[in-house]
Amino acid sequence: MRIHLLSHAVRHALLAGTALGLTALPFGIASAQDDAQDRQQATTLDRIEVTGSRIRQVDIETAQPVLSISRQDIENQGFQSVADILQNITAAGSPPLSRASPLAAGEAAGGQAIDLRNLTPQRTLVLVNGKRLGVTTTGVQDISTIPAAMVERIEVLKDGASAVYGSDAIAGVVNIITRSNYEGVQGSVYYGQYSEGDGEIEKYDFLLGASNDRGSVTIGVEYAREGEVWQQDRPFSAYPLGDRHPGLSWTPVGQYGGFISNPTSNPLPGITYPAPTEDNPNSNVRVIVRPGGDPRNPADYIAQDLGANPNHKSNPGEQMHLRTPLERKSLFVDGSYDITDTIRFRSNMMYSNRITDRSIAGYPMQAASFAGFDSGAGVPLHADSYFNPVGNTINNWWRRTWEVPRTASSDVTTWRFSGALEGSFEVGERFFDWDVGAMYNQNKVVQSAFGNLNLANAQAALGPSFLNDTGRVQCGTPDDPIAFTACVPWNPLLHYGEAGPGSLADPDLQNFLFQREHSTGETETTIYTANVTGGLFELPAGEMSFALGVEHRKEEGEFVPDALAVTGGSSNLAGRPTRGSYSEESIYGELFVPILADVVGAQELSLNISSRYSDYDTFGDTLNSKFGLKWKPIDDLMIRATWAQGFRAPNINNLFGGGSQTFAFYTDPCDTQFGASASDPAVRARCAQDIANADTFRQLQQGFVPTEFANAQTPLAFFSGAGNLNLEPEESTSKNIGFVWSPSFAEGLSFNLDWWQIEIDNTIVADTPTQMLEDCYIEQIASRCVNFTRDPVLGIVNNMNFGSRNAGYIEVEGYDFGAIYRFDTDFGRFGIDWQNTYTSKNEFKTDDDAQFTTQANSFVTTAGANFRLRSNLGLTWEQGDFGGSWNMRYHSAIKEECLSASAFPGECSDPDYVAANPANSGPINRTGSVTFSDVQFRWTAPWNATISVGANNVFDRYGPPLYTQPNSNTNYYGGFDIGRFVYMKYQQRF
Numbered sequence: 001m002r003i004h005l006l007s008h009a010v011r012h013a014l015l016a017g018t019a020l021g022l023t024a025l026p027f028g029i030a031s032a033q034d035d036a037q038d039r040q041q042a043t044t045l046d047r048i049e050v051t052g053s054r055i056r057q058v059d060i061e062t063a064q065p066v067l068s069i070s071r072q073d074i075e076n077q078g079f080q081s082v083a084d085i086l087q088n089i090t091a092a093g094s095p096p097l098s099r100a101s102p103l104a105a106g107e108a109a110g111g112q113a114i115d116l117r118n119l120t121p122q123r124t125l126v127l128v129n130g131k132r133l134g135v136t137t138t139g140v141q142d143i144s145t146i147p148a149a150m151v152e153r154i155e156v157l158k159d160g161a162s163a164v165y166g167s168d169a170i171a172g173v174v175n176i177i178t179r180s181n182y183e184g185v186q187g188s189v190y191y192g193q194y195s196e197g198d199g200e201i202e203k204y205d206f207l208l209g210a211s212n213d214r215g216s217v218t219i220g221v222e223y224a225r226e227g228e229v230w231q232q233d234r235p236f237s238a239y240p241l242g243d244r245h246p247g248l249s250w251t252p253v254g255q256y257g258g259f260i261s262n263p264t265s266n267p268l269p270g271i272t273y274p275a276p277t278e279d280n281p282n283s284n285v286r287v288i289v290r291p292g293g294d295p296r297n298p299a300d301y302i303a304q305d306l307g308a309n310p311n312h313k314s315n316p317g318e319q320m321h322l323r324t325p326l327e328r329k330s331l332f333v334d335g336s337y338d339i340t341d342t343i344r345f346r347s348n349m350m351y352s353n354r355i356t357d358r359s360i361a362g363y364p365m366q367a368a369s370f371a372g373f374d375s376g377a378g379v380p381l382h383a384d385s386y387f388n389p390v391g392n393t394i395n396n397w398w399r400r401t402w403e404v405p406r407t408a409s410s411d412v413t414t415w416r417f418s419g420a421l422e423g424s425f426e427v428g429e430r431f432f433d434w435d436v437g438a439m440y441n442q443n444k445v446v447q448s449a450f451g452n453l454n455l456a457n458a459q460a461a462l463g464p465s466f467l468n469d470t471g472r473v474q475c476g477t478p479d480d481p482i483a484f485t486a487c488v489p490w491n492p493l494l495h496y497g498e499a500g501p502g503s504l505a506d507p508d509l510q511n512f513l514f515q516r517e518h519s520t521g522e523t524e525t526t527i528y529t530a531n532v533t534g535g536l537f538e539l540p541a542g543e544m545s546f547a548l549g550v551e552h553r554k555e556e557g558e559f560v561p562d563a564l565a566v567t568g569g570s571s572n573l574a575g576r577p578t579r580g581s582y583s584e585e586s587i588y589g590e591l592f593v594p595i596l597a598d599v600v601g602a603q604e605l606s607l608n609i610s611s612r613y614s615d616y617d618t619f620g621d622t623l624n625s626k627f628g629l630k631w632k633p634i635d636d637l638m639i640r641a642t643w644a645q646g647f648r649a650p651n652i653n654n655l656f657g658g659g660s661q662t663f664a665f666y667t668d669p670c671d672t673q674f675g676a677s678a679s680d681p682a683v684r685a686r687c688a689q690d691i692a693n694a695d696t697f698r699q700l701q702q703g704f705v706p707t708e709f710a711n712a713q714t715p716l717a718f719f720s721g722a723g724n725l726n727l728e729p730e731e732s733t734s735k736n737i738g739f740v741w742s743p744s745f746a747e748g749l750s751f752n753l754d755w756w757q758i759e760i761d762n763t764i765v766a767d768t769p770t771q772m773l774e775d776c777y778i779e780q781i782a783s784r785c786v787n788f789t790r791d792p793v794l795g796i797v798n799n800m801n802f803g804s805r806n807a808g809y810i811e812v813e814g815y816d817f818g819a820i821y822r823f824d825t826d827f828g829r830f831g832i833d834w835q836n837t838y839t840s841k842n843e844f845k846t847d848d849d850a851q852f853t854t855q856a857n858s859f860v861t862t863a864g865a866n867f868r869l870r871s872n873l874g875l876t877w878e879q880g881d882f883g884g885s886w887n888m889r890y891h892s893a894i895k896e897e898c899l900s901a902s903a904f905p906g907e908c909s910d911p912d913y914v915a916a917n918p919a920n921s922g923p924i925n926r927t928g929s930v931t932f933s934d935v936q937f938r939w940t941a942p943w944n945a946t947i948s949v950g951a952n953n954v955f956d957r958y959g960p961p962l963y964t965q966p967n968s969n970t971n972y973y974g975g976f977d978i979g980r981f982v983y984m985k986y987q988q989r990f
Contacts, residue, residue: 049130051155051175053608054164054547055533055592056433063608063628063640065738065754065816067091067156067835071179074151076876076885078934078952078983080190080203080224082146082154082176083112087975088889090837090872091158091172091816093118094864097140098967098974102321102358107445107521107559110326110356110410111142116158116171117758117812118839118864123648123730125161125169128176129348131418132165134441134525137557137578139168139651142443143176145352145414147330149188149205150220152179158816160734160758162646163610163626166551166586170646170732170760178348180334182209182218185990192983193227195956196234199323199981200227215337221330228325228357231317234978235958237970240315241899242961244907247309252703253364254314255402255496257295258288258304259381259394266390268298286705288312288495295493295500298389306705316361319405322970322978326356339421347419356410362401363452363571364702365492369715371395373455373568384464386473387491387502398703399492403504404514406451416441420529432534438527445521445559452572454515454564461490461513473501488512517562517572523652528552533590541605542594549588556581557652561660568661573717576658580723584649588612604632614647618655619728622647638740640754646732650724654764654804659722666769667710668699668797669777674710675699676778679922686777691795700796710897711770711964718769718800728806732760738816748822757813763844767802813841828879836871860895860915860924865966865973868892881940889932891976896964898923927960932977948985956980 049056052064067089079085087095093115097108113121122139125132133141154176161169186207193200203224210217231237240249259266262282263273273283286304293300305311330352337345371378381387381394388394420437460475460482468474468481475487488509491502504510531549538544558579560566568574590610596602608628615621626644633639669676670687672695677684688694701712738754765771775784788800815838822831860866869892876885898908901923905911911923936950959976967974 051127051130051173052157052159052161052164053592053610054531054549054588054590055545055608061630061638061740063606063630063642064161065158065640065736065752065756067158069154069156071152074148075946075948075987076883076936076938077887078192078936078950078981080148080201081112082143082148082151083114085148086114086143086154086156086174088872089156090835090870091116091156092870093120094967094973095975096121096967097142099324099326100322100968100970100972100974100978102324102360103969105408106138107447107519108136108138108140108142109408109447110324110354110358111136111140111412112144113140114143114174116156116174117814118842118866119171119758119760119810119812122651123168123170123760125165125167125173126176127165127173128350128416129178129418130175131437131439131529132441132525132527132553133176134414134416134443134523135555135557135651136443136523137521137559137580137652137657139653142412142414143174144326144328144354145330145350145412145416146176147205147220147222147332147352149207149222150178150218150332150334152177158754158756159642159736160626160644160646160732162624162732163612163644164588164590166553166584166612166614167647167649167729170648170730170734171758178218178332178334179207179209179220180218180336181211181216182207183211183216184209186987187990188985188987190983190985192981194229194978195980195982196229198227198233199229199978201225201983213338215335217333217335219334220332222328223330224326224328226323226326226328228321228359229323229978231320231322231970234322236961236972237317237322240317240971241963242971244961245904249708250310250313250315251364251400252286252304252306252313252705253366253398254312254400255362256288256304256312256314257397257399257491257493257495258286259397259493260284261287261301261390266392266394268301268390270299271301271303286703289493291495292498295387295491296389301389308708314361314400314402316364317970319359319361319402320969321359324356324358326354328352328354342425343421343423345419346422347417349418350414350416352412352414352416354410354412356412358408360406362403362405364398364400365453365458365571366396366398366703366715367394368396368704369717370455370571374459377459379455379459379462381492382463384477385462386465386467386489387493389493396704397492399504401451401453401504401513402496404451404510406449408447408449411446411448413444414442430535430537432532434530434532436530438529439525440527441525443521443523445519447519447521449517449519449562449572451514452517452570453513455569455571457487457512457515458490458571460487461509462492463487465489484508515564515570517564517570519559519561519565521557521559523555523557526554526556539594541597544594545592547588547590551586551588552583553586554581554583555652559658561658565660573661573663574719575660576722578653578656578658578723580652580656582616582618582649582652582655584614584616586612586614601633602631603635604630606630616649616729618650622729622731636742636744640736640738640740642734642736644734646734648730648732648760648764650727650729650764650804653721653723654727655723655725657721657723657803659719659803661717662720663702663713663715664718664720664769664800665711665713666773667712669773670694670697670795671699671707672697674707676774676922680778683777686780690790692792693795697795700794709899709963714769714797716796716798718797718802720767720802722801722803724804727764727804728762730760730763730806732758734758746821748820750820752816752818754816755814756816757841758811760810762806763808763810765805765807767805769797769800769802772800772802773797808845811841811843812839814839828877828882831874831876833874833876834871835874836869838869839867842866860897865891865894865962865975867894882938883940884937885935887934889934891930891959893926893929894962895924895926896962896966898925899963927962930957930959930976932957944989946985946987948987950983952981952983953977954980 126141157173190203205222235243239246287301334348418439422435476482533547535543560577561575564570593607596605611625624645628642698706742750791798871890901908901911909926913924938948
């Protein structure tokens, strides 16, 4: 099992042929021939297992579209993490765990994942050296744990592969292949930052390897730190609606404390109360203290300005991250030892630790949002509080805790071990390879958070209080005082920055109101496998070969929120623990059948058949198969086609999720300004069955004020994510037809084109409030109207439960096109690599009933960005010790709901848009496209070092604003560049 020279040649051909990131592998490697001598030579080599097949072979051309990113590709770009590298391939969808989303919580917060075809990361399988990467309870595989310094190449199979790999391989497979058999020592230092002077990235890595005739060991160590970027430091995120509308959409729940006043319960002098109406019988007025006024003096209160300006409001972006910082440490060890000439032990171990911090604005406390706390006692400002200006209990007050921004830290530690015995044996003239192995992956997460209110302590701080004999405000009453060690009084009506008793700037009050919370999680993946592959018998066109294997896999996991959050005693919202496990037993078989070879019209015609049977202890069993056809009518042309079945099993959170409260963003179809009720009388009539004032109904946002725009945040917490033990697996069918043409008259030139289609049935839908309400009032699905209630007076949704369910289908379709050309000149070697992914169809349906319509070709962006076209053009140049590269990343225009067709017609390109499903018609805006350009120049120094300097987004381009906030918490797509990033790298080899 030594590494032969021809094996090295095969590998180097693979890397050289894919050095610019091929979408296909359009060149040939000598295949096993008919005679026994050539067969023996091919089988005694270290044959390559190409991602998507378990059959080891020397020929790396397959019927499946595989993109290979080589070690040289990684070195030639400025992206320094596996996640950033993968996010910039054209088949990648929106970043599922965007670092532009500091509001995102849960065990995966701060991690990074890959989502092929925009079908969610749970439908993309990630492998490390052909074995699964560990998952969270939500089924997300965190690729940030893999040190980029240890990556030899990345193979991306853009095709379904459940028949070979099992669950989750619906959209494709990413196989990260690590470095092995390395000899020598190498170290590198990388530093870069944005031209604004922030977001610095520093990375240090060290690689050591040694080998002899019987074994080898490769050790990689990496440390990386990535600095923060604040929202206020970029124009598109400095204001709630960006620099195009700097004064709009500031939150009325700001650092200016206030309350609802009305003429019957708490009248104030100098306040003009509007006449009572049917919609507002109490003539409520939101009031705050005038600047410099006394919060205890009723005459110092004025009506809060709710106009379209920032007056009396706050901008949360002033305290929020745009890009969250992180620190990452990792160690990867790969080793092998030849026990005999035919048996080898191969093992690798990985340790990774990632600490991610995030900062968001102080909590927008609204007493009315917690009216149900403490059996309905809520957190009112007590009538006997020293700070109460009106003498009766105030149930509806607000104050953003600006003095104490919310911070959270996620500390994730991963241990991974895999070991296998690999060998070969001979039966007659047939040679076989086998392996028996095990893999164990453990992720542990510890999260800490500070800045949320302890509701019981807030209730006490707002309770009865008095001015004691020392001139200090104290909790309790003069006859029954409460010690300062047990209670610190709070005046929520005192504005930020103004001194006075009960100020939130008081450290003692902060320590009393805010308490550090801790959440913990742990997931474990255990896999045992046994595989055998080899030749069966000779056919006229070559050897029929096979692979056969069995696998046992068990997934265990839990995520336990802080006890205060579990009990609902924190403004951090209630969350229940998630805990569960499942296991599967599977057997698979794969067959390679050469049909024709070296005849007119068929230099090669072969068939690949695979099938996998899986038995789960949760839902039962499933059988999935795949067929692949490869045809080379002439040497220059390869035509390929695949048809595959796939499935995705429900994950731990789908089945056993505890769920949590959330202040969700949604659009109520009954809203008479932004909902379907505004233009559809039938929807208005259905809303009227639940809402008394349906003709004037307005959805309320944070602050309990009418929404200014669509997709507003609820002021009342909903409950999401509870598990469903009745879930069944998703089922998919994928098809791929394409060709690779490498014309012999132009050496170094190749083209590829693939048509692909994926249909997923029985989808596990992560429900949303918008979808539930639309299904109820627009689609008239009665079963969707039972999991929410409305306030009998206001009409707003005051309670909703939503989680996961099996419903409907998803169908996506498109084309991958690539062109590659490499040529030599007197001025050096040049390379051109052009890769494109065009999505022609994006259709989904949320119910299985045939009468309900679909969201046909729904390219209108909501939670994620739906680009029709992503295109990458790479240019490289090498001349002696010098080299350079220029890469352009193109994102096409996309569509989203208009911010306001009437108020901002200039940002509403199609106010009369009619969707394939008429119920989803409405004003939309088509944004502009954007291209980011990256440049690098490198020099190989005489002392065996390489120095690289470069800039990503060298022209400092920004994408268009996106008010639906896809994959971010700002009005900007979370996958776009946020400025020019300049870097340098020094690599030394010894």
